[in-house]
Amino acid sequence: MLVEGGGGRGRGRALQAGLREAVRDGRLGAGTQLPSSRELAADLGVSRGLVTDAYAQLTAEGYLTSRQGAGTWVADLRQGPEPPTPPAFAADDRGGPDDLRPGLPDLALFPRAAWSAAHRRVMATLPHRALGYPDPRGLPELRAALAALLGRRRGVAADPDQVMVTAGVAQAHTLVGLALHARGERRTAVEDPGSPEHTALLAATGLTAVPVPVDGEGLSVTALEATGVRSVVVTPCHQFPSGVACSAARRAALADWARDRGGVVVEDDYDGDFRYDRQPMGALQGLAPGHVVYTGSASKSLAPGLRLGWLVGPRDLVAEAAQIKRTMDLGHSVTEQAALADFLVSGAYDRQLRRCQRLYRARRDALVAALSRHAPGAEVSGIAAGLHAIVTLPERYGPEPRFLAAAARAGVAVRPLSDYRTAARPAGEGDDGRVRLVVGYAHLPPEAVARAVRLLVQGPVRDARRLSGEAGEAGR
Amino acid sequence: MLVEGGGGRGRGRALQAGLREAVRDGRLGAGTQLPSSRELAADLGVSRGLVTDAYAQLTAEGYLTSRQGAGTWVADLRQGPEPPTPPAFAADDRGGPDDLRPGLPDLALFPRAAWSAAHRRVMATLPHRALGYPDPRGLPELRAALAALLGRRRGVAADPDQVMVTAGVAQAHTLVGLALHARGERRTAVEDPGSPEHTALLAATGLTAVPVPVDGEGLSVTALEATGVRSVVVTPCHQFPSGVACSAARRAALADWARDRGGVVVEDDYDGDFRYDRQPMGALQGLAPGHVVYTGSASKSLAPGLRLGWLVGPRDLVAEAAQIKRTMDLGHSVTEQAALADFLVSGAYDRQLRRCQRLYRARRDALVAALSRHAPGAEVSGIAAGLHAIVTLPERYGPEPRFLAAAARAGVAVRPLSDYRTAARPAGEGDDGRVRLVVGYAHLPPEAVARAVRLLVQGPVRDARRLSGEAGEAGR
Numbered sequence: 030m031l032v033e034g035g036g037g038r039g040r041g042r043a044l045q046a047g048l049r050e051a052v053r054d055g056r057l058g059a060g061t062q063l064p065s066s067r068e069l070a071a072d073l074g075v076s077r078g079l080v081t082d083a084y085a086q087l088t089a090e091g092y093l094t095s096r097q098g099a100g101t102w103v104a105d106l107r108q109g110p111e112p113p114t115p116p117a118f119a120a121d122d123r124g125g126p127d128d129l130r131p132g133l134p135d136l137a138l139f140p141r142a143a144w145s146a147a148h149r150r151v152m153a154t155l156p157h158r159a160l161g162y163p164d165p166r167g168l169p170e171l172r173a174a175l176a177a178l179l180g181r182r183r184g185v186a187a188d189p190d191q192v193m194v195t196a197g198v199a200q201a202h203t204l205v206g207l208a209l210h211a212r213g214e215r216r217t218a219v220e221d222p223g224s225p226e227h228t229a230l231l232a233a234t235g236l237t238a239v240p241v242p243v244d245g246e247g248l249s250v251t252a253l254e255a256t257g258v259r260s261v262v263v264t265p266c267h268q269f270p271s272g273v274a275c276s277a278a279r280r281a282a283l284a285d286w287a288r289d290r291g292g293v294v295v296e297d298d299y300d301g302d303f304r305y306d307r308q309p310m311g312a313l314q315g316l317a318p319g320h321v322v323y324t325g326s327a328s329k330s331l332a333p334g335l336r337l338g339w340l341v342g343p344r345d346l347v348a349e350a351a352q353i354k355r356t357m358d359l360g361h362s363v364t365e366q367a368a369l370a371d372f373l374v375s376g377a378y379d380r381q382l383r384r385c386q387r388l389y390r391a392r393r394d395a396l397v398a399a400l401s402r403h404a405p406g407a408e409v410s411g412i413a414a415g416l417h418a419i420v421t422l423p424e425r426y427g428p429e430p431r432f433l434a435a436a437a438r439a440g441v442a443v444r445p446l447s448d449y450r451t452a453a454r455p456a457g458e459g460d461d462g463r464v465r466l467v468v469g470y471a472h473l474p475p476e477a478v479a480r481a482v483r484l485l486v487q488g489p490v491r492d493a494r495r496l497s498g499e500a501g502e503a504g505r
Numbered sequence: 506m507l508v509e510g511g512g513g514r515g516r517g518r519a520l521q522a523g524l525r526e527a528v529r530d531g532r533l534g535a536g537t538q539l540p541s542s543r544e545l546a547a548d549l550g551v552s553r554g555l556v557t558d559a560y561a562q563l564t565a566e567g568y569l570t571s572r573q574g575a576g577t578w579v580a581d582l583r584q585g586p587e588p589p590t591p592p593a594f595a596a597d598d599r600g601g602p603d604d605l606r607p608g609l610p611d612l613a614l615f616p617r618a619a620w621s622a623a624h625r626r627v628m629a630t631l632p633h634r635a636l637g638y639p640d641p642r643g644l645p646e647l648r649a650a651l652a653a654l655l656g657r658r659r660g661v662a663a664d665p666d667q668v669m670v671t672a673g674v675a676q677a678h679t680l681v682g683l684a685l686h687a688r689g690e691r692r693t694a695v696e697d698p699g700s701p702e703h704t705a706l707l708a709a710t711g712l713t714a715v716p717v718p719v720d721g722e723g724l725s726v727t728a729l730e731a732t733g734v735r736s737v738v739v740t741p742c743h744q745f746p747s748g749v750a751c752s753a754a755r756r757a758a759l760a761d762w763a764r765d766r767g768g769v770v771v772e773d774d775y776d777g778d779f780r781y782d783r784q785p786m787g788a789l790q791g792l793a794p795g796h797v798v799y800t801g802s803a804s805k806s807l808a809p810g811l812r813l814g815w816l817v818g819p820r821d822l823v824a825e826a827a828q829i830k831r832t833m834d835l836g837h838s839v840t841e842q843a844a845l846a847d848f849l850v851s852g853a854y855d856r857q858l859r860r861c862q863r864l865y866r867a868r869r870d871a872l873v874a875a876l877s878r879h880a881p882g883a884e885v886s887g888i889a890a891g892l893h894a895i896v897t898l899p900e901r902y903g904p905e906p907r908f909l910a911a912a913a914r915a916g917v918a919v920r921p922l923s924d925y926r927t928a929a930r931p932a933g934e935g936d937d938g939r940v941r942l943v944v945g946y947a948h949l950p951p952e953a954v955a956r957a958v959r960l961l962v963q964g965p966v967r968d969a970r971r972l973s974g975e976a977g978e979a980g981r
Binding site: 315 | 525570582624705792793808809811833838
């Protein structure tokens with residue numbers, strides 16, 4: 030056994046660590062008698078006290094047993110076999126150069142200097158008391174700043190008392206889901222097509238997701254009524270993934286549904302900050318603040334890695350969600366909250382939004398231009414807002430499975446709209462042999478968008494040519 | 506209506522916000538016809554386009570309705586009455602000058618400059634990709650640094666693959682509780698006396714807490730076996746609140762219990778970093794890594810407000826917990842994780858621990874000295890480690906309710922041991938008229954500890970004298 034380390038304390042620690050490890054991995058088998066402290070000290074060339082200390086410590090911890098004057102033995106830890114190794118976690122691998130999958134902002138736009146400055150100011154000014162266990166609803170300064178921001182930019186009717194800070198939109202939905210479950214709810218409606226994450230998350234809170242179809246005006250409120258549920262998760266300003274903006278009539282119908290049933294609408298404003306050709310559509314929450322829980326985050330405007338989100342809702346539901354957060358994680362990081370509050374109040378957040386808005390609009394335009402150049406006949410929809418669009422390619426690119434295989438061969442990562450459907454496709458869609466894709470473009474500079482689109486649509490066409498060529502050869 | 510703001514865009518926004526607010530709060534009642542855009546523009550002295558835009562935007566959002574050429578009306582939002590305001594949240598109010606309640610470190614010791622420097626380095630070096638959605642188990646650099654730290658300082662047997670980063674110990678327990686619930690468990694044992702937070706947290710995950718008595722050697726494993734549960738939450742190194750260190754025999758029995766039943770032991774190492782008279786007791790996890798989930802945090806060593814914690818457990822359970830975290834909040838803040846990793850690797854964390862250890866030992870000594878001076882006959886236990894002690898006052902201070910009332914009048918916040926009991930007190934305790942307190946001392950400088958102790962014990966004595974004096978007067 031090697032016993033190194035600077036001073037006596039270091040050598041003592043090393044001896045103990047070595048003994049622990051040897052007992053744990055079976056090199057020192059259960060029941061083995063250890064040499065006397067005098068012998069071991071002589072063997073290792075260390076002081077006897079160091080060995081006695083180590084024996085005493087490991088005996089107290091349960092690795093060794095001893096009887097006064099009779100010696101020291103290895104305890105029987107009876108380590109069982111390691112359980113089978115579970116499948117490895119794949120970190121999020123999106124964001125490569127030819128990756129057109131939706132959901133990521135451009136991480137290179139994260140305002141590092143400004144964020145760092147906000148953090149530095151916080152460390153210099155935050156009172157000591159604020160470093161204790163936080164208010165589970167969030168830091169008062171941040172909740173006030175968010176109420177102002179969301180009122181101003183998103184038409185949200187928010188008093189700071191109705192605002193709560195969460196670890197991203199995911200946690201906001203988790204807390205609301207758990208609160209609804211505690212109220213006795215067992216089912217919640219979700220949009221179809223929609224985000225598979227909504228369904229998985231609701232299941233984790235004990236709620237079964239009931240898919241409700243989305244049409245050209247948004248979620249079908251008639252179909253929603255027919256389900257009999259009392260809560261629904263929606264993306265009214267820019268439906269995910271279809272890109273449809275909920276019509277005024279549908280908004281009114283949804284608000285009426287909530288009032289009539291005493292229902293709860295959870296609004297996921299996942300990309301509401303970005304609208305390119307006119308001013309952003311105000312949040313649904315403003316229309317029925319007593320029935321809508323608005324949720325949003327800094328994941329698209331700053332970075333998903335910050336895990337900073339928020340919800341605004343009726344006071345009773347916010348209090349229930351805050352109580353659950355208090356129990357489950359005791360509140361959100363104070364330093365991160367204070368940094369975001371500083372960032373909002375200083376105007377840096379607005380500057381960041383304006384900068385992203387400008388750049389993302391150019392990328393959207395690059396997508397449209399590249400499609401019109403490389404894939405004549407392609408239709409693009411849902412491009413008035415957000416970070417993704419629906420691209421429908423003409424029949425000659427289909428059928429979908431062959432197109433997707435060719436895209437993969439061309440090295441372009443892309444997701445079809447069918448990935449986001451829970452129920453059967455509506456009549457017409459997919460039957461027509463056309464390929465429908467959910468294309469994220471915001472994370473790529475314009476030239477990269479153009480390149481990825483070219484690779485995406487030229488691969489399949491080349492393949493098709495080769496296939497028809499082969500068929501011709503085979504026919505000879 | 507006031508329409509101010511810098512340019513046309515600002516005035517437009519202000520007009521829209523004002524209209525939204527007026528519709529929402531009923532100043533513009535449902536069905537009211539709005540003036541024509543020409544009239545309103547003239548009234549407000551703004552351009553007509555600005556009014557048309559506002560009408561169009563608010564119509565799209567559902568606040569107004571309009572028929573082509575016929576005019577614009579206020580939509581019927583039918584706001585119901587606000588739900589009753591729920592009880593206000595009390596932020597954690599601990600940490601005042603005469604507060605002897607346990608659970609807080611000294612927040613003034615938070616190493617602001619070093620933490621700020623770590624954060625600055627992170628912002629300068631973190632790759633863009635790392636700002637995306639994180640690995641739900643945590644940043645690989647931090648998991649490696651934690652595995653090394655916990656192996657070295659706490660005798661934890663940890664491979665980075667078995668380490669997971671959480672929002673404090675609370676979230677670690679929540680995730681393990683939910684994973685156990687998903688495996689079919691419905692009951693978990695907890696220590697009695699113990700932390701009420703454990704019971705509330707387990708309930709939120711669907712597990713009923715079964716109290717098991719703690720004696721002078723730690724949790725009674727015989728009583729644990731009798732409950733028939735397959736999981737237990739323990740604080741073996743410094744039981745909370747009693748301060749008992751689990752004996753070697755009890756550690757071995759607990760590990761055997763876990764192996765024999767295939768049970769899971771959740772170890773809450775809430776103050777394991779601090780031991781004053783000898784080296785820290787190694788974590789129980791090292792004895793039975795296949796059956797123990799070790800949980801710890803930076804809440805006592807740095808600050809609770811950071812909400813940075815970790816768990817180390819069997820691979821299968823860690824994978825299940827990580828899957829739940831991925832679903833519920835998509836992982837922990839990357840910037841905070843990277844800052845902690847930097848802090849650990851740079852040696853700043855060890856420096857902080859040494860500094861706190863030195864200061865907290867002096868405060869513990871101040872507590873013991875003040876008790877011996879101001880409350881002769883008081884017994885102090887559980888002081889070998891941690892940030893709190895059990896103080897048992899002689900009979901003349903009791904009974905407990907009168908003592909606590911007097912302490913409150915003297916302005917000293919303090920909690921009796923009875924607050925932490927779930928089941929009935931063991932025979933003897935409380936019957937003997939002695940007052941048992943759980944006294945936190947680490948958050949107060951030595952002179953403040955001494956002052957609070959003096960106030961605490963002199964108040965009741967003075968009261969008792971006054972009462973006996975009054976009784977004498979009344980008897981006259």
